Amino acid sequence: MTTTMWGTIRETLKNSVGTGNFANWIEPLELVSVNEGVAQFTAPTSFFGNYVTQNYADQIIYHLNRNGAQVERLAFDVRPAANSARPAPVAAAPVRQSPASIDPSIPDATLDPRYTFENFVVGKPNELAHAAARRVAEGGPVTFNPLFLYGGVGLGKTHLMHAVAHEIRRRSPEKNVVYLSAEQFMYRFISALKDRKMIDFKQMFRSVDVLMVDDVQFIAGKDSTQEEFFHTFNALVESRKQIIISADRAPGEIKDLEDRIKSRLQCGLVVDLHPTDYELRVGILQTKAELYAEQFPGLQIDNGVLEFLAHKITTNVRVLEGALNRLFAMASLVGKPITLEMTQDCLADLLKSSERRVTIDEIQRKVAEHFNIRLSDLIGPKRLRAYARPRQVAMWLAKQLTNRSLPEIGRKFGGRDHTTVMHGVRRIDELSAADSQLSDELELLRRTLAS
Amino acid sequence: MTPRQLSFDLPPNVALGPDDYFVSEANAHAYVMVTNPDGWADGKLALIGPKGSGKSHLSRVFQHLTGATVWKAGQIGATLDLPSCPIVIEDLEALQPQSEEPLFHLHNHLRAQRLPLLLTATTPPSRWSITLPDLASRMQAAPTVHIADPDDRLLSAVLMKHFADRQLTPKPALISYLAGRIERSFSAADDIVSALDKEALATGQPIGIKLAGRLLDNPSD
Numbered sequence A: 001m002t003t004t005m006w007g008t009i010r011e012t013l014k015n016s017v018g019t020g021n022f023a024n025w026i027e028p029l030e031l032v033s034v035n036e037g038v039a040q041f042t043a044p045t046s047f048f049g050n051y052v053t054q055n056y057a058d059q060i061i062y063h064l065n066r067n068g069a070q071v072e073r074l075a076f077d078v079r080p081a082a083n084s085a086r087p088a089p090v091a092a093a094p095v096r097q098s099p100a101s102i103d104p105s106i107p108d109a110t111l112d113p114r115y116t117f118e119n120f121v122v123g124k125p126n127e128l129a130h131a132a133a134r135r136v137a138e139g140g141p142v143t144f145n146p147l148f149l150y151g152g153v154g155l156g157k158t159h160l161m162h163a164v165a166h167e168i169r170r171r172s173p174e175k176n177v178v179y180l181s182a183e184q185f186m187y188r189f190i191s192a193l194k195d196r197k198m199i200d201f202k203q204m205f206r207s208v209d210v211l212m213v214d215d216v217q218f219i220a221g222k223d224s225t226q227e228e229f230f231h232t233f234n235a236l237v238e239s240r241k242q243i244i245i246s247a248d249r250a251p252g253e254i255k256d257l258e259d260r261i262k263s264r265l266q267c268g269l270v271v272d273l274h275p276t277d278y279e280l281r282v283g284i285l286q287t288k289a290e291l292y293a294e295q296f297p298g299l300q301i302d303n304g305v306l307e308f309l310a311h312k313i314t315t316n317v318r319v320l321e322g323a324l325n326r327l328f329a330m331a332s333l334v335g336k337p338i339t340l341e342m343t344q345d346c347l348a349d350l351l352k353s354s355e356r357r358v359t360i361d362e363i364q365r366k367v368a369e370h371f372n373i374r375l376s377d378l379i380g381p382k383r384l385r386a387y388a389r390p391r392q393v394a395m396w397l398a399k400q401l402t403n404r405s406l407p408e409i410g411r412k413f414g415g416r417d418h419t420t421v422m423h424g425v426r427r428i429d430e431l432s433a434a435d436s437q438l439s440d441e442l443e444l445l446r447r448t449l450a451s
Numbered sequence B: 001m002t003p004r005q006l007s008f009d010l011p012p013n014v015a016l017g018p019d020d021y022f023v024s025e026a027n028a029h030a031y032v033m034v035t036n037p038d039g040w041a042d043g044k045l046a047l048i049g050p051k052g053s054g055k056s057h058l059s060r061v062f063q064h065l066t067g068a069t070v071w072k073a074g075q076i077g078a079t080l081d082l083p084s085c086p087i088v089i090e091d092l093e094a095l096q097p098q099s100e101e102p103l104f105h106l107h108n109h110l111r112a113q114r115l116p117l118l119l120t121a122t123t124p125p126s127r128w129s130i131t132l133p134d135l136a137s138r139m140q141a142a143p144t145v146h147i148a149d150p151d152d153r154l155l156s157a158v159l160m161k162h163f164a165d166r167q168l169t170p171k172p173a174l175i176s177y178l179a180g181r182i183e184r185s186f187s188a189a190d191d192i193v194s195a196l197d198k199e200a201l202a203t204g205q206p207i208g209i210k211l212a213g214r215l216l217d218n219p220s221d
Helices: A001-016 A019-026 A047-068 A124-138 A157-171 A182-194 A198-206 A223-238 A257-268 A277-295 A303-314 A316-332 A340-345 A360-371 A375-380 A385-401 A404-412 A418-434 A436-450 B026-035 B055-066 B099-111 B133-141 B150-165 B171-181 B186-203 B209-217
Strands: A028-035 A036-041 A074-080 A147-151 A177-181 A210-214 A242-247 A269-273 B044-048 B069-072 B085-092 B118-121 B144-146
Touching: A001 A019, A001 B099, A019 A047, A019 B150, A028 A198, A028 A242, A036 A047, A047 A074, A047 A177, A047 B150, A124 A147, A124 A157, A124 A242, A124 A269, A124 A277, A124 A418, A147 A385, A157 A177, A157 A210, A157 A242, A177 A182, A182 A210, A182 A223, A198 A223, A198 A257, A210 A223, A223 A242, A223 A316, A277 A303, A277 A316, A303 A316, A303 B209, A316 A340, A316 B026, A316 B133, A360 A375, A360 A404, A360 A436, A360 B150, A375 A385, A385 A404, A385 A418, A404 A418, A404 B186, A418 A436, A436 B144, B026 B044, B026 B144, B026 B150, B044 B099, B055 B069, B055 B085, B055 B118, B069 B150, B085 B099, B099 B118, B099 B133, B150 B171, B171 B209
Parallel strands: A036 A074, A147 A242, A147 A269, A177 A210, A210 A242, B044 B118, B044 B144, B069 B085, B085 B118
Antiparallel strands: A028 A036
């Protein structure tokens, strides 16, 4: 009963407060119940309630009572749907981990389960590094120590190291494989110094079977950490334990790294990962897209999209995969297939070298050109249909693509009033809803202007 | 000339609770993404929007949901202490070069711990001037979500919220008057409300269409 009553009252209110105010403030409200003189509503946010109480309460109460309800005041609840799923905040976890609380027996970073050999796409630029990592992962006598992987960012060093760790743990679970970043090595070293636990620290690192240190360039310039790293390194090599190191450049080129460490790092096998070529990038995208196809069944990706990405994003694989992530996230959110147009829209910031806002002048020129009329007629006073419609289209585009105020848009169109602009925009909205040809045209214009 | 009432530039009492966040077409996508950290590819998200578009408010909503800690990018020091809760880093453009390495390690730590990382800025990650390539590529790999310029409903709501934050309750007619006449951006909404507040205090005129019309005609006033 409350719903139907509220329906009629809303219609009445629409006339008395005006459509704009109605859409903003009354339409989002829902009447839940009327109880003991209190009309209970739900509203999208809490200031809605305050605002409606201050401005419309009298009218609403008047109309409710006229429709037979006994209401003295209004109450508002925030609609739970808008802010659903709000679990209790994670129990105030200590933000700062005190160094002493770290369990010395689990020193390695968590391995990413996705970084396996199966998921590593091999191509010419990385085949040597891949083969060497495979060789180490298979175990057997240590032939090259250390294995030193280097290459630019996002080319797969970390992926290979995680894959080696996964593989060794799978083949020989009894082996103590430790993977950590150079930063974590330093952090642990400093903590051990602070807590006077150097003996534990040394024992812990010297009891591992395979030690992997990622991004070793980060200990450059940190002298006592380097010193300790050097000793750990020597101790492991002497007991013929495998070491794998990665860095962003060759050992000899790391600045502020002690020479004795440089030479140690060079005495094993040094392999570099080259920047990817087009074929490898396509291969990586295809593998990734297949994984996504399992994750989002039914999501379509047009032919040519992967090739387009591989052609456009050449910097590194991380950015390339990130781009594909974004595409799939977007597509699954809006429930549409991934087309080339959508790719260009969604990844505009990666594909274009600069951000640029469209100006009203550009819109006017483009629209005049598109409809084959003179710019002076588009802006001028003539009200023939042949000019008026393109003019409204241009106004509509000016509202969509710029954030200029309506009075300013009006001024740009031969000093027209802002209500004329509002009318034009509304007219195009109505027409394009009914006329698919017009809406295609608008989309085309919008796209050419935005690109 | 009548003496002008002095008005102090006191910061308004901005309401940042989750119930005060108004979802409309322009920010719905951002709202859905930010409130579902489980769906973020690679556990991070860059929230991009112009000044005043509600990025901070949305990150407070995220904080409310997840118990995250909010940091300003400009204040990241060379700390070694690593958090064990989700992290929001605001205003990434203000990141100092010496903070890049700490942020890189923070990022890797959060990845390893499977904790979400929310980044906010006015431009997308590919435009941030980060010199450390390891960090730059990780930032660029983050999925991004944009808050667009406000649509008409959001603009009205933003105007209303700016008034409400200053404890002002103008007539509805003023809101529609302003929404139809100001530049359709978040910062323009903020500017006009603070100009109206100041002018009304200084001259004793009531906040209404008359005052608004005068301010809009003479923006330099």
